[in-house]
Each structure stands twice: as C-alpha cells, then as structure tokens.
Amino acid sequence: MDDSFTRQISFLLETDKLKDVLRLNHLADGNRRETTAEHCWHVILQTLTLADHAPAGTDIAHVVRLLAVHDLVEIDAGDHWVTDDNREGVKEREQAAAERLFALLPETQAREFHDLWLEFEACETTEARFANAMDALHPMVLVFASGQPDPTHEPLSAETMRRTKEDRLAPFPTLWAYARDLLDKAVRDGRLLP
Amino acid sequence: MDDSFTRQISFLLETDKLKDVLRLNHLADGNRRETTAEHCWHVILQTLTLADHAPAGTDIAHVVRLLAVHDLVEIDAGDHWVTDDNREGVKEREQAAAERLFALLPETQAREFHDLWLEFEACETTEARFANAMDALHPMVLVFASGQPDPTHEPLSAETMRRTKEDRLAPFPTLWAYARDLLDKAVRDGRLLP
Numbered sequence: 001m002d003d004s005f006t007r008q009i010s011f012l013l014e015t016d017k018l019k020d021v022l023r024l025n026h027l028a029d030g031n032r033r034e035t036t037a038e039h040c041w042h043v044i045l046q047t048l049t050l051a052d053h054a055p056a057g058t059d060i061a062h063v064v065r066l067l068a069v070h071d072l073v074e075i076d077a078g079d080h081w082v083t084d085d086n087r088e089g090v091k092e093r094e095q096a097a098a099e100r101l102f103a104l105l106p107e108t109q110a111r112e113f114h115d116l117w118l119e120f121e122a123c124e125t126t127e128a129r130f131a132n133a134m135d136a137l138h139p140m141v142l143v144f145a146s147g148q149p150d151p152t153h154e155p156l157s158a159e160t161m162r163r164t165k166e167d168r169l170a171p172f173p174t175l176w177a178y179a180r181d182l183l184d185k186a187v188r189d190g191r192l193l194p
Numbered sequence: 195m196d197d198s199f200t201r202q203i204s205f206l207l208e209t210d211k212l213k214d215v216l217r218l219n220h221l222a223d224g225n226r227r228e229t230t231a232e233h234c235w236h237v238i239l240q241t242l243t244l245a246d247h248a249p250a251g252t253d254i255a256h257v258v259r260l261l262a263v264h265d266l267v268e269i270d271a272g273d274h275w276v277t278d279d280n281r282e283g284v285k286e287r288e289q290a291a292a293e294r295l296f297a298l299l300p301e302t303q304a305r306e307f308h309d310l311w312l313e314f315e316a317c318e319t320t321e322a323r324f325a326n327a328m329d330a331l332h333p334m335v336l337v338f339a340s341g342q343p344d345p346t347h348e349p350l351s352a353e354t355m356r357r358t359k360e361d362r363l364a365p366f367p368t369l370w371a372y373a374r375d376l377l378d379k380a381v382r383d384g385r386l387l388p
Contacts, residue, residue, distance in 0.1 A: 012240055
C-alpha cells in the first residue's frame, strides 16, 4: 500500500464524520433530523432526477462532483443557517476546515478536491450555479412538499425564507416557480408565517 | 408544475426513506449503524477518491450514477447480507421494489434509472464492475481500517468474509491486495476469526 493510497484511505475515514453532522431540517417523515451525509446523497440523486432543468450544456457529472464534496467542511465548522445568531466567523472556520481535510489527500488530488469546494462556494460557473440551486431546493422538498410536520424550529416568515433561497434558485425559472409554490403551501400549512 | 415534475418530486420524497434503512455495519467510530443513504454518499466519495484504481477508460461519472441508485431497492427489501438466514426471496423483493420505485418517475426516466439498477446488479460492464468493487470495499474501510470496535455481529471467519468479497474485488489487484491486508488486520484485531 503506497503513501498515496494510505492518504486516500485516511481521507475516507476522516470524512466518515460527516455522518455525525445534523442538519437543521428533518427528514420528509418528520421523525428526526437529517445527517449532512444523507443530504449529500439525496441532493445528488435530486440532481440526476432534475437534470433536465439545468441549462443546455451543463456538465451534470461535474455538478455531482461539486455536491459530493460541498459540505465536507461541516465536519469541522458544523451546519449553519442563515438565521443563526452564530454566523460570525463561519466562513473562516470553513476555509480552515477545507485546508485541513483536503490536505489529507495526495497533493494533486488535494488541490483538485479543494478546487471543487472553492468552485461550489464561488457559485460562478454554470455547474456551481446549478449545484447551489439543487442544494437550496433539497430541504424545501423534504420539509415543505412532504406534508409532514417539521418540528425543527420556530416558524420563520415566508419572506425571510424567500430571501435565503432567491439568489440561488431564481436563475432557474421552473425551479424558482416551484419553490415559490412551496413557500405559499408552507404558509397555508402553518409552517411559515405569512 | 407539470406532470413530469410532479412525478420527479414524488420520487424524491419516496426515496427519502433510504435514510431509514440501517446497514449491518457501524460507522468508523463504532457509535451507531450506518444508514444506507449515508453509505451511498460515502461510496460515491470513495469512488471519486479512488478513481485512479479503475481501469483506463472507465467512465467514473457513470459509476457514480450507478452508485446513486444501486441501493434504492432496500427501501422495500431491506439491507441483506450474505450470511443472513433470510436470503430467500430477496432477489424477487428487490425486483418488485425496483418496479415500484422507478415507476414513480416519468416514463423515459423510469426506464433509464431502472436500467442503471439492472446494470449494477448484472455486474458485467466495466462501470458496474468498478461500482460493485467500491460497494464491496466501503464497509471494509469503515469497519476494518478504522481501528474502532464494531459491535455489529458475532465475528465471522476471515474465510467467510473473503468469499463475500473476492468476486467483486479480485478483478482490481491493488484494491484486492488492500482488502486482503484488511482481512489479516481484522484477524489480528480479533474482529474476524482466523
């Protein structure tokens, strides 16, 4: 087993910790919070399923690569949400996490994976924009489309929620129209405040 | 929201149930069993990480697609393992699960996703063979490489474990050499019987 392989296995064992990170949202059945690892699989499946909503020419395989690594920094920095009181310093903690985690890999691969994370975060390429849209939509599908109770937090206003989603979803008109329908439904269901 | 989109969302809500399926193996820290959804993300990350161990020309993006859907049938059929007393009828239950789950999707996509599952199961294409190798290796990395206790089950013999892995891993010499090292380590660690 050469050094490169040893490092790849160390990276895989370390990234197992993403299964211990709990997201704010519950599963669609409302029974428990989702782990970030579970979200990562499901948002990849969602991307393959909704690929026809991406602009023509979008490299879906690359979107999937971005999503496979996009949340690894939560192993050190935790899952944070836009209404957290605790947003201060999150960006710096995530950058430090990326430095630490990707450095476990062989050097060339460390750069490749780190670049995937930076690309996702910058949200400038076609693929990163679609990956971010998928990421923004996924918890809305679980929580608002499911028709199940979500005991996660005190209801936010629909306007607050809309503001957290618009930047990432509005560039995709069909997805954004659906997301706005979900917000209206969430108000009717008493999940969001009007 | 057209009928096609409605069906895609129904499929995503139904596949959320893969987060309720528990696998036999524990996480690398030994604290709890892994959910199948978590495994699906991590085996995709493992595939991107170990892609250089695939034969030249392997379409890694296709391997990832196979892995994203390969365990969906467990929603209805559960996680079964080679030593289960209860293997009888598993194949039939999995086929029925595939019929039910993929039929939630729009017709063309239902066929595409069903075909991915059939390709993974048949294990004949280059991509399906590598996907199956990744699937066979993943729990070995978590359980045997981690150095953590695994309270999952009574120790099996190393020979029984070897037989469950050889078909899928032996075609990839580096991976199979590593897997055999892990089996030896598991015997030394008292996890497998000599």
